[in-house]
Amino acid sequence: MKLPVSTEWLLHCAASLAQLEAGATASAAQLAQYFDLPAAYLAKQLQALVKAGVLAATTGPRGGFRLARPASEITLLQIVEAVDGAASPYECREIRQQGRGALPAEECQNPCILAAKMAEAHEAWRNSLATTSLSEIIAALPPSAPSRTRLRLTGTP
Amino acid sequence: MKLPVSTEWLLHCAASLAQLEAGATASAAQLAQYFDLPAAYLAKQLQALVKAGVLAATTGPRGGFRLARPASEITLLQIVEAVDGAASPYECREIRQQGRGALPAEECQNPCILAAKMAEAHEAWRNSLATTSLSEIIAALPPSAPSRTRLRLTGTP
C-alpha cells in the first residue's frame, strides 16, 4: 500500500496556492521551481486536481492554476483522492465463493465480514483526512509564511 | 494506494486456520484448493506471515501452517502489515526544504504539518484494524462454519 510520490507534491502545491491572493495564479513551472520538482510530470498530476474540481486552470500568459473553491472547503481527502483515486485499497473478490470451500450463495447475502472490517478501516482513514481543510493547514503556519510564499512563488508580494 | 491481492487471500487463510482444532495444520496446497488460488504464489505469501510470527510452519508429511498464537491475540492489522509492510503509505520527503521556496532548517524542527496529518490518518486506519482479532471474526460466522471448514479444508471433521 503506497501512495504516489506526487501526493506530497500536490498537497504542498495546494497549500501554496491557498496562500496566494484570491484570483492569483501560479504556473506549473513556478510550482516546480518552488519545490525543485520535474515540471512536466508535476503538470500532468496537477491535471488530476483540475479534473477533480479542486483546482482551476487558465491557459495563456499570466495563466496557471488556482484554487477552484475557498480553502476552507477543500479537504486533504479531496486532494489525496484526486491524485490516487477514491477506490478502497482492499478489493474483495469474493474468494469465499470459489474453490472447494465455496459458500452457497444464500450465505453470501451479507457482505464478507473481512471486507466489511477493511472497509471500516478505510472509512476511518477517509474521515481523518476529511476533517482537515486547507485553511486549517494555512492557519497552523507562521504568520509570515503567506507573504514569503507569494514572494518566492510568483514574485509578487 | 492499493493493497496486494494476496491480502485478501491471507486474511481468509488465517481465518480458516483459526477454525481448525488447536495444533492442527493445513498445507499451502490445501488452502489453495480451498479458495481456488495459485498454490505456489500462495505459499510464497504465507512465508511472510511466518516471518511476522503470525503463523508457524512445519515441514514434512502431515505438516503445514497453523496459527502461532491464540486467535484472540492475532489482529487484522498484524496480518495486513505482515504481507504489505508496516510503512506508512505517505512518505514525507521534506520537499519544503528544497527548491526556491526552501524553508530554513530552524523552521523545520517540527515535522511537516501535512505529513503529520497524513500520519494521523494512517494511525486511525491502523487502530481500526487493530481493534478486531481473528477470534471476533470467527465469532461472527454461523455456528456451523468451523465444522464445515475443517471438513472441506483438511478432510477431518
Added chain:
DNA sequence: GGTCCGATACTCGGATATCAGGTGTCCGAGTAGGGGCGG
C-alpha cells in the same frame, strides 16, 4: 512380536521470469498579452 533402519513422498523455502502501473518526458492546441500600424 518388537524394534530398528531405510526409502519415500510430502512439506516449506528461496531463486527466477513476466507484466502492470507509477514515473518521467515530450510535443501539440489554445489563448491572453504586447507591439506595431493606421486613423
Added chain:
DNA sequence: CCGCCCCTACTCGGACACCTGATATCCGAGTATCGGACC
C-alpha cells in the same frame, strides 16, 4: 493621441518511453511417516 489588428510567447492538455515492484512459477533442502527386514 487613440483604437484596432496581428504576432508572439507562454500556458495547459494529452500522447509516448522507462523502470520498479507485485504477480506467477519452478526447483531444491529438509523431515516425519510408512514399510520392510532383522533380532
